[in-house]
Amino acid sequence: MGRVRSRTVNWRTVLPVAGGAVVLGLGGLYGAGLAAGDDIAEGTRVRGVDIGGMGRADAQRVLDRKLGPAFAAPVALKIGGRIEKADPGALGLSLDAAATADRAASAGSGPVTAIGRLFASGSRDVEPVVRVDEHKGRAAIDRIAAAAERQVREGSISFEKGGAKATAPVTGVAVIEDKALDTVRDGYLRTPHAAPVVMPVKQTQPRIGPHETERAMKDFAQPAMSAPVTLTLADKRIPIGPAALGRHLTMKPDSANRLVPALDSQGLLADPAVSRPVRDASQGPQDAVLRLDRDDRVVVARDSGVGRQVTAKALGEAVVPLLTRSGPARTGEIAATTLQPRFTSASAQRLGIxxxxxxxxxxxxxxxxxxxxxxxxxxxxxxxxxxxxxxxxxxxxxxxxxxxxxxxxxxxxxxxxxxxxxxxxxxxxxxxxxxxxxxxxxxxxxxxxxxxxxxxxxxxxxxxxxxxxxxxxxxxxxxxxxxxxxxxxxxxxxxxxxxxxxxxxxxxxxxxxxxxxxxxxxxxxxxxxxxxxxxxxxxxxxxxxxxxxxxxxxxxxxxxxxxxxxxxxxxxxxxxxxxxxxxxxxxxxxxxxxxxxxxxx
Structure with a gap:
């Protein structure tokens, strides 16, 4: 049997050699990635448009063709409850397809990204580049804001032709102009989008709202115009119809933001429909009339008499309480001012006549x-x-x-x-x-x-x-x-x-x-x-x-x-x-x- 001899590895020699091989390998991969640098990474998309693997020029043409119409379409701006449409060009906004292609390409120029491009799979989204002309945009927004601005309108009640008419309140809306351009630009960047760009606005609520308008209409205005009122003076009757009343009747807000009636009593008294019957019911004072008898002595031919006069103040005090009543209760007395004669039979004696x-x-x-x-x-x-x-x-x-x-x-x-x-x-x-x-x-x-x-x-x-x-x-x-x-x-x-x-x-x-x-x-x-x-x-x-x-x-x-x-x-x-x-x-x-x-x- 032979003996197995163990061998000892010299790692000091092996590691540098191996490291060099890795560097050479990665360098080769980076070089290969850079060699493909004119192309945009596979799977790159801009708003759903795939420009992966394209050169910059081709990507620009594709973006112009496919995204250009959407970015040139009118922008819907929501100002309060109103929709205004504006041309992007007028707003100083446009799609910069060339800059977008550059952004997509430059996103893959780093070593890691360049090497990763050789093995990449899946997709990558790139935001479009938008060109902004701020001076032009602010001028356009100023015009749009002025046109779309809505003044606050108070709820009110008017009287016309013997009837009452309510005017609904309206909330005031004004564009906050120093925030408007950024909002429009952010909304434009979401192109293509279906929802309008919601503009920043300041809303002013009316003091007289719908509930108060409805209450005043029901509690006062409609009853006031429901029938004539009739004033009595001595044995005379003075009818005043809704048409005459309405010509001199208004409703105004008080300090508690409630609509209260206001009657122009002076105008009502001068109205021909009222002045004639008032004049018939009134009478001026009568001065004593003197004459000479057969002996040339002064005698009283007609004694004096007091008169009565209806004042505007008395007319208003008599009319207003009757306006919310119905039926026979719409008839009431009016107080008359007593007018004294200037010259009486007693005056003649006192003055030595x-x-x-x-x-x-x-x-x-x-x-x-x-x-x-x-x-x-x-x-x-x-x-x-x-x-x-x-x-x-x-x-x-x-x-x-x-x-x-x-x-x-x-x-x-x-x-x-x-x-x-x-x-x-x-x-x-x-x-x-x-x-x-x-x-x-x-x-x-x-x-x-x-x-x-x-x-x-x-x-x-x-x-x-x-x-x-x-x-x-x-x-x-x-x-x-x-x-x-x-x-x-x-x-x-x-x-x-x-x-x-x-x-x-x-x-x-x-x-x-x-x-x-x-x-x-x-x-x-x-x-x-x-x-x-x-x-x-x-x-x-x-x-x-x-x-x-x-x-x-x-x-x-x-x-x-x-x-x-x-x-x-x-x-x-x-x-x-x-x-x-x-x-x-x-x-x-x-x-x-x-x-x-x-x-x-």
């Missing part, structure tokens, strides 16, 4: 416009009470002589001839008032005579008025009140002052005509031309003499200058008036009138 102080009458030819205008002025003047020291004004008392104030067109003097104008003829009232004032002995403040003389008036003792330029004013400088009684017929006007006489008697004097000027002749034309008879111009002085205890205690002079009244003919010719006096007696440009006062011991 006990006798006739003065009276004057002016006659005039019958004409429809005179009856209307003189009658209207008398209506406005009659019953005036002028207290001691108080000033009376024709323009303030009568007002503008306009159609709205009850006056019609009549003749007046303008530029030395007759023309038609609203209120013509009221100078007959002014002349009558001037003479009543003259013979009452009270103090004149402002007056003016007609530019030329009108024969039916006293020379130098007549007056005209013109709205805005000439007034007839006087002051009651007596120690007692004066009551003015004015009345007219179709041919005359009379004004009487009642009170307590300050002087026993007032006398009038008149001097001769001086500075006489002959009239000229003029020709007019057109529909406004009025034929005019001639009359000379002149100056005249009138005296007012104050008599007390049988002797003269004071004298005043009134100097008046009248211009000539030219003869006017019209072409084609119009017939002349029956007399110059028949044409006159209207508002007119004034003559020059002055007065001086000389007290006597």
């Amino acid at each position: 006990k006798e006739k102080v003065s009276s004057f009458t002016v006659a005039f030819p019958r004409a429809p416009y005179r009856s209307t205008n003189i009658g209207r002025a008398v209506e406005l003047i009659n019953g005036s009470v002028v207290l001691p020291g108080q000033e009376w004004s024709f323009n303030r008392t009568v007002g503008e002589r306009s159609k709205e104030n009850g006056f019609v067109d009549g003749l007046m003097i303008n530029n030395g001839q007759y023309v038609k104008s609203p209120g013509g003829g009221v100078s007959a009232v002014a002349t009558t008032m001037f003479n009543a004032m003259f013979f009452a002995g009270v103090k004149p403040v402002e007056h003016g005579a007609h530019s030329f003389y009108i024969e039916r008036y006293p020379e130098g003792r007549e007056a005209t008025v013109a709205w805005g330029t000439l007034d007839l004013r006087w002051i009651n400088d007596s120690p007692h009140a004066l009551y003015i009684k004015a009345e007219s017929t179709d041919t005359s006007v009379t004004i009487t002052f009642l009170g307590t006489k300050k002087y026993d008697e007032i006398r009038a004097t008149k001097g001769p005509r001086t500075n006489i000027k002959p009239p000229a002749t003029r020709t007019g034309s057109g529909p406004e031309c009025e034929v005019q008879t001639p009359l000379e111009g002149f100056d005249v002085s009138v005296g007012r003499v104050f008599v007390q205890d049988g002797r003269e205690v004071k004298r005043e002079n009134f100097d008046t200058h009248y211009t000539p009244r030219d003869k006017v003919t019209c072409t084609p010719e119009k017939p002349a008036p029956a007399s110059s006096a028949a044409a006159g007696g209207s508002d007119a440009a004034p003559a020059t009138a002055t007065s001086d006062s000389t007290p006597l011991g």
Whole structure:
């Protein structure tokens, strides 16, 4: 038998040799992997598109063809409950296929990955590269956000055509713009995707929500419009229908965010559907009316009476509680304010109105416009009470002589001839008032005579008025009140002052005509031309003499200058008036009138 001899291995020699062989082997594998480096690793996919084993150029073409349309499709953006679609190009977003291919290739260029590529099996996903133009993207999002923004809308209730209408509340939505671009980019990276990109938004909830709107509609609005309400005042009934109520009814949120009713009482009171029946149910106060008996003593022709008035405040307080009721309960009383008369029979006694102080009458030819205008002025003047020291004004008392104030067109003097104008003829009232004032002995403040003389008036003792330029004013400088009684017929006007006489008697004097000027002749034309008879111009002085205890205690002079009244003919010719006096007696440009006062011991 032979002997087995054991051999000892020299590991110091074997290990370096073996290690070198491994390195050479791995190096060879890495080199082989690098040799395949132009190819993208097998199993590499981008959004499901397989580009494994392709070169970069081929991979780019495949990605453009297969993913390009999806990345170019409009992006759906969800802003609150609204969907907006935007073109990726407009958003500054696009697929970079070349960069994506580079990313896929570079992912396998490391030693481990390169060697592993030779033995790889399965798949590997690579995220696409997206190109972003931030400036363009932010501008596009700003536009989209502005268009899609939704203002918060409160729940509300309105009233139209006798019915109630609820407006649903809307939550306010605004895009949070500093986060929007990143959100859009992240959503775009998920392409192709089915779900819209949910934009970051700030929502503002309305204070008046759907529940409160529904409650207010049910509890108040619908009952309020269900039927008319009826107010009672004395024996009068004032019905107010839903249409009139709705025109002046609103619902507004209070501090607790509840809708509460608000009634525009002033507007409701002025509404024609309400103002007419309210006016019929109301009544103004009646002043006492005085007259003279057969012995010229002051007596009461009609006693005074209180009035009643409905105020806006009372109307609102009466209406609002009825709006939520039904049936007969929608009828209720309204409180009226009591109006006291300004002048009573007791006032007359207290103010010393006990006798006739003065009276004057002016006659005039019958004409429809005179009856209307003189009658209207008398209506406005009659019953005036002028207290001691108080000033009376024709323009303030009568007002503008306009159609709205009850006056019609009549003749007046303008530029030395007759023309038609609203209120013509009221100078007959002014002349009558001037003479009543003259013979009452009270103090004149402002007056003016007609530019030329009108024969039916006293020379130098007549007056005209013109709205805005000439007034007839006087002051009651007596120690007692004066009551003015004015009345007219179709041919005359009379004004009487009642009170307590300050002087026993007032006398009038008149001097001769001086500075006489002959009239000229003029020709007019057109529909406004009025034929005019001639009359000379002149100056005249009138005296007012104050008599007390049988002797003269004071004298005043009134100097008046009248211009000539030219003869006017019209072409084609119009017939002349029956007399110059028949044409006159209207508002007119004034003559020059002055007065001086000389007290006597």
